[in-house]
Amino acid sequence: MWDDTITDPTVRNEARGFAWSFHTSNGPPEAYLDTDGMCLYIDAALADAAEVACVLRQYVPGSIEVTFCDQGYDFDLVITPGTTPAELIGKADALP
16 A cells, blocks of 8 residues: 555554554655554544554454544544545544
8 A cells, every 4th residue: 555654663652652654645644553552643634544544444353443533532433344534534524
């Protein structure tokens, strides 16, 4: 998907474990998994974050809830298996 993806397994602190960085047409986003593996943080444009989140959803068992939220936790959306980035962005845009 992103040929220039760089992974970094160095634990930076208690909250920042495995990290990825890559390039898209929207700029250089970064994603990192916290050390307990429960949260994936994506510092990116909404379109890129939605794409990464939907890719993650494909690899997480359907029995595990995956939630997409913004930095301020102003919204949280459950990503069901098969959700596309466009659908996820549409749901986020439809929120008040």
